[in-house]
Amino acid sequence: MNNLLEAKNIEKSFGGIKALDNISFSVPENSIVSIIGPNGSGKTTFLNCVNGIYTPEKGSLKFKGQELIHKKPHEIAKLGISRTFQVARMFQKISVIDNILAPVLGSKSSMGELRKEASLLLDRVGMSSLKESLGGDLSGGQQKLIELLRSWIMDSSLILLDEPFAGVHPELKHLFYEEIQKLKQMGKTFILISHDMKSVYTLSDEIIVFDLGAIIAQGNEEDIKNNDKVIEAYLGN
Amino acid sequence: MDRYSKLIRFSLIVLLLFLALVPIIPVSQPYFFYMMFWVIMASSFNIIYGFVGYLPFGYVMFYGVGTYITAILWSRFQVPIPIAIMMSGAAGVLLALLFAPTLRLKGIYFAIVNFSSAMILRILVSNLPEEWTGGSFGITLTGAYNPVAGYYFMLFLMIITICVALWLSRSRLGIALRCIRDDESAAMVMGINVQMSRLKAWCLAALFPSLAGGVETWFSAIVDPDTSFNMLFTAKTVVYAMFGGLGTITGPIFGSAFMYELDDFIWGHFPLMNLMVLGFMIVFLILFLPKGVIGSIINKRPKLRQIIQ
Amino acid sequence: MFDLILMALASGILMGLIYGLVGIGMNILYGVMRVVNFAHGEFMMLGAYLAFSLNKGFGLNPIQSIIIVIPIFFFLGLVLHTFLYERIQRSDDPEVASFLVFFGCSLIITSLILQIWNADPRSIPFPFETVSIFMGPIFLPMGRLISAGICILVILLLSLFLYRTYMGKAIRAIIENREAVSILGIDVHKVSAIVFGGGLAIVAITGCLVTLSFPVITPVQGQIYTNIAFLVIVLGGLGTPLGALIGGLVYGIAESLSSVFMPIALSPVVAFVILIFMVMVRPQGLLGKVSTRI
Numbered sequence: 001m002n003n004l005l006e007a008k009n010i011e012k013s014f015g016g017i018k019a020l021d022n023i024s025f026s027v028p029e030n031s032i033v034s035i036i037g038p039n040g041s042g043k044t045t046f047l048n049c050v051n052g053i054y055t056p057e058k059g060s061l062k063f064k065g066q067e068l069i070h071k072k073p074h075e076i077a078k079l080g081i082s083r084t085f086q087v088a089r090m091f092q093k094i095s096v097i098d099n100i101l102a103p104v105l106g107s108k109s110s111m112g113e114l115r116k117e118a119s120l121l122l123d124r125v126g127m128s129s130l131k132e133s134l135g136g137d138l139s140g141g142q143q144k145l146i147e148l149l150r151s152w153i154m155d156s157s158l159i160l161l162d163e164p165f166a167g168v169h170p171e172l173k174h175l176f177y178e179e180i181q182k183l184k185q186m187g188k189t190f191i192l193i194s195h196d197m198k199s200v201y202t203l204s205d206e207i208i209v210f211d212l213g214a215i216i217a218q219g220n221e222e223d224i225k226n227n228d229k230v231i232e233a234y235l236g237n
Numbered sequence: 238m239d240r241y242s243k244l245i246r247f248s249l250i251v252l253l254l255f256l257a258l259v260p261i262i263p264v265s266q267p268y269f270f271y272m273m274f275w276v277i278m279a280s281s282f283n284i285i286y287g288f289v290g291y292l293p294f295g296y297v298m299f300y301g302v303g304t305y306i307t308a309i310l311w312s313r314f315q316v317p318i319p320i321a322i323m324m325s326g327a328a329g330v331l332l333a334l335l336f337a338p339t340l341r342l343k344g345i346y347f348a349i350v351n352f353s354s355a356m357i358l359r360i361l362v363s364n365l366p367e368e369w370t371g372g373s374f375g376i377t378l379t380g381a382y383n384p385v386a387g388y389y390f391m392l393f394l395m396i397i398t399i400c401v402a403l404w405l406s407r408s409r410l411g412i413a414l415r416c417i418r419d420d421e422s423a424a425m426v427m428g429i430n431v432q433m434s435r436l437k438a439w440c441l442a443a444l445f446p447s448l449a450g451g452v453e454t455w456f457s458a459i460v461d462p463d464t465s466f467n468m469l470f471t472a473k474t475v476v477y478a479m480f481g482g483l484g485t486i487t488g489p490i491f492g493s494a495f496m497y498e499l500d501d502f503i504w505g506h507f508p509l510m511n512l513m514v515l516g517f518m519i520v521f522l523i524l525f526l527p528k529g530v531i532g533s534i535i536n537k538r539p540k541l542r543q544i545i546q
Numbered sequence: 547m548f549d550l551i552l553m554a555l556a557s558g559i560l561m562g563l564i565y566g567l568v569g570i571g572m573n574i575l576y577g578v579m580r581v582v583n584f585a586h587g588e589f590m591m592l593g594a595y596l597a598f599s600l601n602k603g604f605g606l607n608p609i610q611s612i613i614i615v616i617p618i619f620f621f622l623g624l625v626l627h628t629f630l631y632e633r634i635q636r637s638d639d640p641e642v643a644s645f646l647v648f649f650g651c652s653l654i655i656t657s658l659i660l661q662i663w664n665a666d667p668r669s670i671p672f673p674f675e676t677v678s679i680f681m682g683p684i685f686l687p688m689g690r691l692i693s694a695g696i697c698i699l700v701i702l703l704l705s706l707f708l709y710r711t712y713m714g715k716a717i718r719a720i721i722e723n724r725e726a727v728s729i730l731g732i733d734v735h736k737v738s739a740i741v742f743g744g745g746l747a748i749v750a751i752t753g754c755l756v757t758l759s760f761p762v763i764t765p766v767q768g769q770i771y772t773n774i775a776f777l778v779i780v781l782g783g784l785g786t787p788l789g790a791l792i793g794g795l796v797y798g799i800a801e802s803l804s805s806v807f808m809p810i811a812l813s814p815v816v817a818f819v820i821l822i823f824m825v826m827v828r829p830q831g832l833l834g835k836v837s838t839r840i
Contacts, residue, residue: 093415360814
């Protein structure tokens with residue numbers, strides 16, 4: 001199986017602080033890889049590097065063989081990587097359906113087709129009635145779901161989810177699971193950051209543990225649960 | 238909701254029919270001509286200020302360039318007026334492109350530079366050789382005077398302007414602009430080309446006043462630098478558009494129609510007070526009704542947004 | 547030719563000082579409150595017309611009028627501040643909002659002037675005996691010389707105020723960093739009220755000086771002065787009073803020198819070219835700290 005994303009020796013500092021220290025791992029195609037770790041361990045920073053929001057000082061990030069570092073966020077988006085944020089970045093004063101359409105305005109399909117697709121997506125998650133509501137009127141969880149729908153419409157091969165379940169109503173959570181699994185069935189690949197261990201164990205093919213900017217463990221549920229370093233990182237000395 | 242939509246659509250058709258018949262029925266042709274003119278000015282101004290958030294305080298320069306290009310082409314080069322008007326539109330867009338680098342400037346700096354630009358254009362046009370621009374006396378288009386043709390052209394232009402505004406609100410460009418206005422960095426991350434979108438809106442906003450200027454020249458048959466580049470044009474455009482409500486489609490239409498009537502009334506009865514009323518309206522609007530009339534209505538009754546936006 | 551240029555230089559410096567004070571009024575208002583006073587020129591004309599009436603009614607010369615006009619405009623500033631400032635600050639874009647509000651004020655004031663004094667050009671008979679002084683090949687109009695002198699005096703007093711008094715230091719602190727200042731216990735609201743009043747008072751002074759420096763005043767000249775004020779502060783840098791002075795000098799000299807080589811009516815064009823150049827190339831102005839770029 002191919003590796004969709006390959007990170008090698010990624011280093012990123014802010015001022016004197018090393019946020020990412022020699023990060024190397026691969027994300028196989030059509031897998032769900034979760035990154036877990038204590039707060040401040042560099043998880044979101046890593047995602048920001050993939051996205052193009054940050055530029056690492058050292059290392060390489062290859063997506064389908066293409067180097068991502070030094071590319072701009074919108075170029076990376078066009079390559080097929082989409083992203084959700086810890087705090088959903090919805091456009092507050094724009095309708096929900098326009099929010100879904102925002103990332104694909106440059107596509108070759110007609111507006112009519114795109115609107116139809118977006119409507120169908122909203123139908124599927126039971127949010128049709130909210131189609132013309134303003135983005136800012138939605139709950140935090142609903143906003144996150146819309147962000148996920150964006151990945152759908154963008155047809156991205158790699159989807160980065162940053163704390164997708166945080167602040168989400170338990171009833172919505174199963175919708176998230178469904179959508180993620182549907183997307184996986186379609187061949188998509190995920191990198192997932194979460195503190196919700198139940199979701200992580202349910203969904204992931206592989207789990208990577210960050211602490212203080214470095215990878216301290218890697219493997220499946222069993223490997224992680226019994227790893228001393230992981231326990232230490234979470235519980236402190 | 239449907240009932241409202243049907244009602245609005247019906248009244249729009251009636252209105253358009255009425256406007257089409259104006260030259261034939263015994264009402265004041267200039268009155269409606271200029272009302273349509275202001276609807277065009279306010280609606281296109283809305284594109285650059287309401288949608289994109291830039292305040293071109295020298296907006297009159299597009300109108301001015303439109304009037305002059307038409308006048309010059311007709312009087313110096315015997316270009317038939319309809320073609321001259323088209324070329325005025327092109328000139329307006331060219332002017333917009335020329336000023337495109339100023340789009341990098343922050344809010345008030347853009348406004349200030351744009352304001353000065355209009356002032357400078359006025360001075361330049363006044364001081365260019367008379368053979369070119371008629372100097373400070375302007376140009377009189379004797380023989381070109383055709384108010385009926387001018388009227389219908391203006392009507393046609395107004396319909397187009399409104400259609401473009403409607404298209405804009407549903408189109409890619411419109412969505413992109415609204416995203417940019419909402420959260421510029423998020424828009425960038427999503428692949429929206431912020432600079433290009435702004436530029437397109439800017440050119441669009443320049444096109445209609447220049448065309449309108451050309452048509453107005455046909456109607457009035459005279460151009461001169463003080464009228465063509467008068468700051469009061471921008472002032473009225475701003476007030477009319479803001480009164481109705483920026484960022485909406487019906488806002489500028491309603492605002493300009495209402496304010497024009499008010500302006501006309503005051504001009505007829507208290508000519509000296511005209512400036513003062515305009516001034517007070519601006520102050521009042523900014524302080525108490527920044528979203529305009531339509532905008533405030535939408536705020537209070539969000540459901541109406543679909544219909545009147 | 548050399549004589550002409552020398553004269554232009556001298557004239558430019560004199561006018562530059564006056565323009566500098568014109569700019570300082572707007573500059574401080576923006577620096578402290580992020581308020582763009584679009585009615586700057588119109589307030590100036592109001593001051594000028596008041597000086598005219600004081601002269602006609604009571605025989606006061608413009609310099610004496612300054613003393614009367616200062617408290618009037620200071621009070622006016624406090625009143626306007628009370629009514630306008632809060633609401634402007636609460637809007638989505640306070641800078642643009644202030645721009646438009648004062649634009650409205652400019653129309654109101656112009657209309658007021660037209661109604662009270664009508665549109666005829668007015669002038670004040672020159673109150674001093676010497677009309678101009680000769681210094682070698684140059685002759686300096688007395689009116690402008692005195693105006694420039696008063697400007698220097700006002701600027702000196704202002705600098706003393708800004709650098710030696712507590713209030714002045716508070717004002718400078720706010721210009722540097724508005725957000726941080728409230729932590730220092732400075733009552734921003736009170737300070738901005740005083741600044742507004744003071745700013746308008748300075749504008750009024752320049753208005754009186756206009757009657758000394760130019761032959762006639764008309765109600766529509768306000769626009770030109772507002773434009774000059776804009777140019778001066780963009781040149782010098784928004785937010786620095788010293789910058790306004792330098793901006794004024796640069797503009798005054800540029801305008802004067804260019805009038806040697808091209809018709810006077812085109813000198814605003816020169817100013818504009820300088821403005822565009824400055825704004826695109828060095829957005830902070832010569833000295834400024836506030837960026838013009840997004």
